[in-house]
Amino acid sequence: MLAAIHNIMLHSLKAVQNVIINDVHSFECYGYDIIIDSDLKPWLVNASPSLSTTTIEDRNMKSRLLRDVLELAVAHDGVDTRRSFHPPELSATNGFEWLTNEASALEAEKQLTKKASRKNATEWR
Structure with a gap:
């Protein structure tokens, strides 16, 4: 069931990946409201639940x-955040789980592009 929930989350993010703001100076926190039917199938109810609170438990x-998200988002160990992204060790994620890491795929794509441009430059001569 958790794999199905992860799949719902990944598909919803991939559907809007071209409109998500990708800025090293900011981050976004996405939330999902999911219900489970009698067959234990998860259904996405709301891909943008509110952070407003109605009860003490909800507020806590x-x-x-928010505290855990900020701990993940803010580099507080002197790491140069302009360098290649390396996800923190699982123990440092405050219980969050990485669903996907596109950083390695982006780095591989960057290397292929660089290699292709060098090849084209030598062929041109």
């Missing part, structure tokens, strides 16, 4: 969520 949970 969302406060912890």
Whole structure:
């Protein structure tokens, strides 16, 4: 069931990946409301739930969520964030789980592009 929930999340993010703002100076926090039917099938109800709170428990949970997200997003160990992205070790993710890491795929694509441009430059001569 968790794999099906992860699949829902990945598909929804891939559907909007071209309109997601990709800026090293900011980040976005996405949330999902998912219900489970009687056959244990997950269904996406809301891909943008509110961070407003209605109860003390809700406020505590969302406060912890925001604290944990900020701990992941803000480099507080002196790491140069302009360098290649390396996801933190699982123990440093405060219980969050990496669904996908596109950084290695992007790096491989960058290397292929660089290699192709060098090849084209030598062929041109």
